[in-house]
Amino acid sequence: MSTMRIALITTRAAKEIVEAVVKNIRDPQVKVIVLNNVPIAALATTRDVVTGLKSKLKELSNVDLIIIPGLVRGSAKVISDEFKIETIKGTIYAGDIPLLLDFIKKGIKFSTDEPADKIIGNYIRSMYESRLNEYLRTLKPSFKIKNVAFVKNPPPLNLFLEITVKDELLHRINEYKRRILENKYQGIIIGCSVDACNELVIEKLINKFKLGDDVLLGIDAPSITLPKLIKRFHKDIDIIMNISLNLLTDMNKEVTAYMNDKVVVIPLDVDNEVLSNVEEIIYRVEALGIDKIVIDVPLRPPMLGLSKSLCRYAQVRSKINNPMLMGLSNVYELIDVDCHGVIALLEALAFELGVSNLLLTEESTKARGCIEEGSRAREMMYRAFLRRSPPIDLGIDMLIIKSKKLEIVRPPRIEHGEIIEVRDFIPPHLDREYYVKIYVDHDNNEIVVDVYNALSNTIVKRFKGTNALSLGRIIVKSLKLSNEHVLYLGYELSKAEIALKLGKNYIQDEPLIKL
Numbered sequence: 001m002s003t004m005r006i007a008l009i010t011t012r013a014a015k016e017i018v019e020a021v022v023k024n025i026r027d028p029q030v031k032v033i034v035l036n037n038v039p040i041a042a043l044a045t046t047r048d049v050v051t052g053l054k055s056k057l058k059e060l061s062n063v064d065l066i067i068i069p070g071l072v073r074g075s076a077k078v079i080s081d082e083f084k085i086e087t088i089k090g091t092i093y094a095g096d097i098p099l100l101l102d103f104i105k106k107g108i109k110f111s112t113d114e115p116a117d118k119i120i121g122n123y124i125r126s127m128y129e130s131r132l133n134e135y136l137r138t139l140k141p142s143f144k145i146k147n148v149a150f151v152k153n154p155p156p157l158n159l160f161l162e163i164t165v166k167d168e169l170l171h172r173i174n175e176y177k178r179r180i181l182e183n184k185y186q187g188i189i190i191g192c193s194v195d196a197c198n199e200l201v202i203e204k205l206i207n208k209f210k211l212g213d214d215v216l217l218g219i220d221a222p223s224i225t226l227p228k229l230i231k232r233f234h235k236d237i238d239i240i241m242n243i244s245l246n247l248l249t250d251m252n253k254e255v256t257a258y259m260n261d262k263v264v265v266i267p268l269d270v271d272n273e274v275l276s277n278v279e280e281i282i283y284r285v286e287a288l289g290i291d292k293i294v295i296d297v298p299l300r301p302p303m304l305g306l307s308k309s310l311c312r313y314a315q316v317r318s319k320i321n322n323p324m325l326m327g328l329s330n331v332y333e334l335i336d337v338d339c340h341g342v343i344a345l346l347e348a349l350a351f352e353l354g355v356s357n358l359l360l361t362e363e364s365t366k367a368r369g370c371i372e373e374g375s376r377a378r379e380m381m382y383r384a385f386l387r388r389s390p391p392i393d394l395g396i397d398m399l400i401i402k403s404k405k406l407e408i409v410r411p412p413r414i415e416h417g418e419i420i421e422v423r424d425f426i427p428p429h430l431d432r433e434y435y436v437k438i439y440v441d442h443d444n445n446e447i448v449v450d451v452y453n454a455l456s457n458t459i460v461k462r463f464k465g466t467n468a469l470s471l472g473r474i475i476v477k478s479l480k481l482s483n484e485h486v487l488y489l490g491y492e493l494s495k496a497e498i499a500l501k502l503g504k505n506y507i508q509d510e511p512l513i514k515l
Contacts, residue, residue: 003028003029004065005065006067006101007066008032008097009035011038011041011069016410022097028101033060036055038052041071042071046076049079065104067100088112089114121396125395136149143291145262148186150292154385157378157381159186160189160239161185161187161371164363165196170204173209177208179372183372187218188209188211189359190218192225197222202219203233218240234258239265240263243265248288256288257289264294266281266282266296295324296324306331324353325359326359327359328343333361339367344380348391351385360374368442433453434452434460434485436451437452437508438508440505447466449462460479466497468490469493472493476489
């Protein structure tokens with residue numbers, strides 16, 4: 001079979017990087033073609049590529065496939081139609097070109113419209129899903145409730161979200177439902193305290209959160225109110241949290257009878273005496289007709305016994321075969337560190353300790369996004385488990401602030417022209433007509449820009465949106481701003497968009513990231 005001949009289209013700015021990346025590739029044969037009319041891929045359209053390639057017809061002879069940069073706008077079909085050569089969109093980053101070429105050799109088909117990164121990501125995701133499903137088909141669960149399997153050791157790693165009872169929660173139910181389904185959570189736990197245990201609100205939440213047999217419903221309440229809630233809602237719930245042996249013993253038989261088809265989560269104190277009797281505790285619970293038992297060894301906060309409680313999980317796993325549960329929020333809520341890294345590490349530890357059920361909450365500001373972070377971390381652990389490797393280089397990561405490696409883009413040498421170095425702070429020149437105030441509205445997930453008349457200090461126009469570039473373009477078209485004001489607006493809008501995405505506070509004229 002003859003070697004495929006590929007024309008790799010690039011721009012003047014990326015020429016040296018692309019040539020270095022493909023320098024040692026022999027199969028397929030790669031020819032780098034530089035477009036003279038396109039300085040940067042992100043500013044180009046596929047029509048621009050057609051124009052540039054018309055002067056490169058000799059270089060396109062005997063080419064089997066054209067690959068254009070993934071950032072070029074428009075469909076590559078116009079290039080295929082013009083030159084009668086199959087054309088696809090490549091990767092966004094030049095460093096991923098070797099991976100793209102490997103996939104092409106494997107026969108994977110790429111798109112004329114979507115960057116190759118998405119196709120590669122979908123293929124890798126599908127491959128791991130297939131391998132995981134094949135593994136899960138061989139497992140015999142400890143027990144099942146509806147479509148959710150509970151096992152001794154992960155996978156599967158079940159994720160549960162606990163939501164605290166409060167009236168304002170009713171306005172966010174649709175958002176929670178969407179996120180829970182999109183991130184494939186196995187259950188929702190409705191939690192309440194002694195002071196906030198309104199049964200009417202609980203009833204509304206239960207009715208709203210009935211999402212089918214793939215998502216279980218549970219309840220978590222203080223021992224003083226839990227029996228009453230079990231009696232009232234036993235037909236609607238699948239999981240009962242925090243049932244201690246003492247509470248079970250004190251309950252009347254009518255209440256315990258409601259629990260024999262439920263998942264019952266029994267918390268253990270982390271002292272040695274209780275752990276030495278864990279088998280007896282399970283035996284006594286089973287004697288009450290309850291056999292779907294999950295053991296919870298509560299995680300203690302960092303610096304207050306976290307390592308001890310992790311060791312207790314290992315000890316309990318060595319004694320029993322029941323599924324175990326780990327609540328993660330005691331750790332990520334009680335350390336002033338971004339949650340996503342803590343969640344990923346805890347999920348890796350849970351996997352190693354044989355904990356197959358994880359409970360997350362999203363109560364604080366810094367915990368926003370934990371639903372997605374928990375799901376993404378689980379996907380990383382699944383892939384690492386299937387590959388028998390650390391959770392690195394998996395085609396998925398949680399590197400939000402820092403990059404794993406730097407793609408070094410060196411500026412070209414300048415032979416003509418002046419080089420101007422700017423080291424000192426340059427004070428601004430204020431716009432005489434307008435000034436702006438910029439806000440990040442996290443509740444409504446948008447950036448708000450108020451434009452004021454500089455003389456009257458009154459708002460002339462308000463602009464709202466989520467994309468800094470689009471907002472800036474509309475503002476600049478609507479108002480006559482000075483060049484310096486346009487520069488300032490773009491700078492601040494970029495900060496605002498990053499703050500919106502990361503869930504950070506935004507203060508105009510203040511640094512967004514302080515290290």
